[in-house]
Amino acid sequence: xxxxxxxxxxxxxxxxxxxxxxxxxxxxxxxxxxxxxxxxxxxxxxxxxxxxxxxxxxxxxxxxxxxxxxxxxxxxxxxxxxxxxxxxxxxxxxxxxxxxxxxxxxxxxxxxxxxxxxxxxxxxxxxxxxxxxx
Numbered sequence: 001x002x003x004x005x006x007x008x009x010x011x012x013x014x015x016x017x018x019x020x021x022x023x024x025x026x027x028x029x030x031x032x033x034x035x036x037x038x039x040x041x042x043x044x045x046x047x048x049x050x051x052x053x054x055x056x057x058x059x060x061x062x063x064x065x066x067x068x069x070x071x072x073x074x075x076x077x078x079x080x081x082x083x084x085x086x087x088x089x090x091x092x093x094x095x096x097x098x099x100x101x102x103x104x105x106x107x108x109x110x111x112x113x114x115x116x117x118x119x120x121x122x123x124x125x126x127x128x129x130x131x132x133x134x
Contacts, residue, residue, distance in 0.1 A: 018130045019086045022056055022105065026122025028068040028078035031112035034061050034119050039106040040088055041097050048108060053091065057083040058110070061119070078122075085126075100126060 022038065037048070038056045046054075059081050070076035092098035105124050113119050 013133050015133050016130060017133050018128055019084060020089050020100065021127040021129065022083045022085045022103075023123075023125045023127050024059065024081045024083070024121055025124075026078050027059075027061060027064065027080065027119060028076070028122075029061070029064045029113070029117060029119040030068065031061075031117040031119070032063065032065045034064060034112040034117070035059065035110040036061070036113065036119060037108040037110055038083060039108065040085060041092055041104050042106040054088070056085050056088055056105075064119070082127075100128070 022040070024038070036059045038059060039046075039048075039051065039054045040056045042048075042051055042054050061079055064079055066072055067079045068076060089098050089100070103126050107119075107121065109119065
C-alpha cells in the first residue's frame with residue numbers, strides 16, 4: 001500500500017492523514033431532480049442489494065435541468081459532486097478490493113433517469129487530500 005493509503009485512518013494529533021474523494025463533474029440532464037447511486041468496485045454482474053458495502057453515496061441532483069440549460073445561469077455546465085470515499089476505501093482495502101490507481105465507479109439510476117431523460121457525466125476522478133491531524 002502507498003503511504004497515502006496507509007495514512008487514511010490516522011486520528012492522532014501530529015500524524016499525517018489522507019482523505020480520498022470521488023469527484024463527479026459536468027453532470028447534465030433534463031429531469032429536475034434525478035437520483036443516482038454511486039458504487040466503487042462493484043462487480044459487473046452484482047446484485048445491488050447484496051453489494052451495499054460498495055455504495056459510495058447517493059446523488060440527488062436538485063435543479064439539474066436548470067443547471068444544464070445552455071442559456072441559463074450555469075451556462076449549461078451542469079452540476080458537480082464530491083463524495084468522501086475514505087472509509088469505503090479502507091473497508092475495501094481490508095478485503096484486498098481497492099487499488100487507488102484502479103478505481104472502478106458505477107452509476108446506477110434510481111429516479112427520473114431514463115432513455116428519454118438521460119443523465120450524462122463529463123468526468124469522474126479520485127482526489128487525494130493530505131494533511132496533519134490537529
